[in-house]
Amino acid sequence: MKFSLPIFDVKNLYFIVDNQEILSNVSFEIFAQDYIAIIGPNGGGKTTLIRILLGLEKETKGEVRIFGKRIKDFKEWHKIGYVPQRASHVDASFPATTEDVVKMGRTSKRKLFSKESDEDRIRVEDAMRKMDVYHLKDKMIGTLSGGQRQRVMCARALASRPEILILDEPNTGVDVSSQQRFYELLRELNTKEKITIVFITHDIGVIADDIARLFTINQKAVICNNPKEALSCEEMSELYGIDAHLLHNHKHEH
Amino acid sequence: MLEIFEYEFMQRAFLAGMIIAVLASISGTFIVLRRYSMISETLAHSALVGVAVGLVAGYNPLWMAVIMAVISAWLIEYLRYSFALYSDAVLAIFLSGSLAIAVIIVSLGGAFNNSLFSYLFGSILAVSDEDLITIFTFGIVCLSVLLIFAKEFYFIAYDEEVAKTSGIKVRLLNFLLVSIVAIIIALSIRVVGSLLIGALMVIPTVSALQYRQGFVKTLLISLFFAIFSVASGMTLSFYMSLPSGATIVLSVLVIFIISLVANRR
Numbered sequence: 044m045k046f047s048l049p050i051f052d053v054k055n056l057y058f059i060v061d062n063q064e065i066l067s068n069v070s071f072e073i074f075a076q077d078y079i080a081i082i083g084p085n086g087g088g089k090t091t092l093i094r095i096l097l098g099l100e101k102e103t104k105g106e107v108r109i110f111g112k113r114i115k116d117f118k119e120w121h122k123i124g125y126v127p128q129r130a131s132h133v134d135a136s137f138p139a140t141t142e143d144v145v146k147m148g149r150t151s152k153r154k155l156f157s158k159e160s161d162e163d164r165i166r167v168e169d170a171m172r173k174m175d176v177y178h179l180k181d182k183m184i185g186t187l188s189g190g191q192r193q194r195v196m197c198a199r200a201l202a203s204r205p206e207i208l209i210l211d212e213p214n215t216g217v218d219v220s221s222q223q224r225f226y227e228l229l230r231e232l233n234t235k236e237k238i239t240i241v242f243i244t245h246d247i248g249v250i251a252d253d254i255a256r257l258f259t260i261n262q263k264a265v266i267c268n269n270p271k272e273a274l275s276c277e278e279m280s281e282l283y284g285i286d287a288h289l290l291h292n293h294k295h296e297h
Numbered sequence: 298m299l300e301i302f303e304y305e306f307m308q309r310a311f312l313a314g315m316i317i318a319v320l321a322s323i324s325g326t327f328i329v330l331r332r333y334s335m336i337s338e339t340l341a342h343s344a345l346v347g348v349a350v351g352l353v354a355g356y357n358p359l360w361m362a363v364i365m366a367v368i369s370a371w372l373i374e375y376l377r378y379s380f381a382l383y384s385d386a387v388l389a390i391f392l393s394g395s396l397a398i399a400v401i402i403v404s405l406g407g408a409f410n411n412s413l414f415s416y417l418f419g420s421i422l423a424v425s426d427e428d429l430i431t432i433f434t435f436g437i438v439c440l441s442v443l444l445i446f447a448k449e450f451y452f453i454a455y456d457e458e459v460a461k462t463s464g465i466k467v468r469l470l471n472f473l474l475v476s477i478v479a480i481i482i483a484l485s486i487r488v489v490g491s492l493l494i495g496a497l498m499v500i501p502t503v504s505a506l507q508y509r510q511g512f513v514k515t516l517l518i519s520l521f522f523a524i525f526s527v528a529s530g531m532t533l534s535f536y537m538s539l540p541s542g543a544t545i546v547l548s549v550l551v552i553f554i555i556s557l558v559a560n561r562r
Binding site: 097098099118119120121123125127136137138139140142143144146147148150151181183185199203 | 330448449451452455456458459460461462463464465505506509510511512514515
């Protein structure tokens with residue numbers, strides 16, 4: 044696996060705002076079918092990092108390659124699905140059914156003047172079924188629960204058939220049983236659909252047994268290839284501060 | 298045939314009104330969903346600068362209104378992006394600034410008269426054959442752009458950032474949408490008037506939103522409300538000799554109140 048071209052290849056990345064280093068000399072690779080959790084204290088640069096990967100922020104120094112290309116030359120954005128942090132919060136009166144929202148995921152795939160094709164319809168239905176929201180397809184998005192909305196946003200990202208799914212704290216404001224179910228679905232996407240998964244989370248304890256690699260970001264990055272050991276590794280404790288111990292204990296409670 | 302259609306000026310006004318109802322409600326849906334409703338008021342005032350220049354310098358006021366509204370729309374978007382200014386503050390600056398400039402131009406040019414009044418509040422008597430051709434031509438172009446990029450505008454309205462990450466050229470499309478809105482507003486001031494066009498863009502959509510339907514149904518409800526208000530407003534204007542902009546806005550307000558009450562939770 045690791046001999047293939049990485050999906051993301053980040054080398055010596057810096058992100059500096061007003062002389063303050065938000066990210067400092069961060070390097071890593073993300074390969075196809077990776078299943079990665081990113082943790083770190085608030086303000087540590089997790090969201091900044093994924094915003095750079097998505098082309099929403101520009102790095103100050105360093106190199107970021109996506110599928111071997113520099114960000115400015117990269118055009119195949121449909122290969123990357125993004126589920127933002129605030130996805131579970133939506134304006135209750137926005138005129139969109141679940142199906143309307145999932146169809147948005149096909150927008151950049153469709154050519155100008157083209158009508159919705161059979162493939163578009165199949166992909167949208169398929170994405171809704173995979174995220175278990177097909178039965179909600181005619182419901183208004185504003186009437187769904189936080190957990191359901193989160194799965195709809197995920198289905199929208201899946202509709203373009205991405206090779207990698209990036210999620211920023213997907214379970215903020217979602218109850219625990221919905222969270223478990225959500226992670227099970229993510230795991231399935233990773234194992235059955237071979238989709239690479241990268242997500243920022245605070246509730247590492249819930250999923251530590253599942254993830255393949257753990258990135259800890261607090262200005263610098265520590266990449267742990269064995270998450271179970273990572274939660275007690277000293278280097279990470281140093282980066283994460285006291286929270287590492289809390290996380291460790293939190294994990295054992297589950 | 299109804300009495301009001303016996304007059305040629307009414308036929309022209311009705312045709313122009315229907316085209317504007319379609320354009321205002323569709324473009325209005327996108328700007329309301331983007332929480333950018335105030336841009337319609339601001340651009341209407343910018344269009345007034347064009348009207349003032351046209352009246353004083355003897356150019357076609359409608360064409361000048363289109364040009365001024367589009368230039369303002371671009372400047373507003375440029376300022377928002379380049380200086381990261383608050384959107385509503387930029388709109389407020391342009392709104393009052395444009396009105397001040399328009400008033401100074403007409404005062405200096407001695408054009409403060411009935412003609413200006415009709416551009417402020419709309420007039421069914423004012424639509425000429427030339428106006429109708431201009432409204433129709435620009436109208437077809439605007440409608441085509443709105444329909445071609447409807448799915449992109451909708452996605453951007455829902456979530457600009459995710460739209461951007463999926464490869465949609467958000468900035469370019471934002472410029473395109475405000476340009477189209479600027480043209481539609483400029484075209485509308487003949488029938489609805491620059492002080493009242495904002496209402497025709499915003500209220501049909503806000504009324505339609507009360508019915509809590511999906512995107513296509515909301516768009517169609519909004520379209521129906523706009524067409525109905527323009528038709529009833531113009532009829533009222535004809536029989537009661539009132540400015541058409543005011544009667545149209547009053548009709549759409551009644552629809553809004555009914556929608557609000559009927560859908561109260």
